[in-house]
Amino acid sequence: MNAAIIIAAGSGQRTNQDIPKQFINVHDKPILIYTLESFQKHPEIDAIEVVCLDGWHELLKAYAKQFGITKLKWVTSGGNTGQESIRNGVFNLKDELSADDIVVIHDGIRPLVDDFVLSDVIVKCAIHGNAVSSLPYNEQIFIKQDELTTCEYINRDTLMRVQTPQAYKYGKLLWGYEEAFKKNIGITGPAYTNTMMVDLGETLYFATGSESNIKITTSDDIELFKALLSIKK
Numbered sequence: 001m002n003a004a005i006i007i008a009a010g011s012g013q014r015t016n017q018d019i020p021k022q023f024i025n026v027h028d029k030p031i032l033i034y035t036l037e038s039f040q041k042h043p044e045i046d047a048i049e050v051v052c053l054d055g056w057h058e059l060l061k062a063y064a065k066q067f068g069i070t071k072l073k074w075v076t077s078g079g080n081t082g083q084e085s086i087r088n089g090v091f092n093l094k095d096e097l098s099a100d101d102i103v104v105i106h107d108g109i110r111p112l113v114d115d116f117v118l119s120d121v122i123v124k125c126a127i128h129g130n131a132v133s134s135l136p137y138n139e140q141i142f143i144k145q146d147e148l149t150t151c152e153y154i155n156r157d158t159l160m161r162v163q164t165p166q167a168y169k170y171g172k173l174l175w176g177y178e179e180a181f182k183k184n185i186g187i188t189g190p191a192y193t194n195t196m197m198v199d200l201g202e203t204l205y206f207a208t209g210s211e212s213n214i215k216i217t218t219s220d221d222i223e224l225f226k227a228l229l230s231i232k233k
Helices: 031-041 057-066 082-092 115-128 170-183 193-199 219-232
Strands: 002-008 047-052 072-077 102-107 130-136 141-144 150-154 160-169 206-208
Touching: 002 031, 002 082, 031 047, 031 057, 031 102, 031 115, 047 057, 047 082, 057 072, 072 082, 082 102, 082 170, 082 193, 102 115, 102 170, 115 130, 115 160, 115 206, 160 170, 160 193, 160 206, 170 193
Parallel strands: 002 047, 002 102, 047 072, 130 206
Antiparallel strands: 102 160, 130 160, 141 150
């Protein structure tokens, strides 16, 4: 089985809206539903779990019914941090998945994930045991000497930007979250599954990313999302 864990447990304060950003309507459809539709229509995704903000579960289920998200099988509550939310989603599937099943983790506020991105991350995970969507880094990165100056840069050819979706064999993913929370490794601050796995000593494998796979964080990102939707149409 190939399952998806969609993380939609953030409060979305940076968009200056009264509701979480994943539930903001764009053209009469919540942002989260755009995300779920990409997984719903992909033939290699068998089931979907959404890690959802408490108090929004029933609305999510209603939206899923309205927009035909029939692959939604599980809804579970988020945690106090992003890593706690992903952990909750992973642990909730203990009795549902086998060790060799593939789990695709994706941000609910990345609504423009392309079919080819999902396909590649699944294929690479099947081969290597994990895969992270990625893109070359095309900006210059300088290291601060102090707040005003620099005299050192990082060769951008050595850098990759990573996104979600990310995919992992379930047995390794479950081990990672059990180990990380037991030993307090890779679970604080901006940590995510990919950084946690590296902190645990794992090697990650790159899969194809996309420039249109934007993460909606601010109100400006919503306007960009609308523009990209218009282009795709």
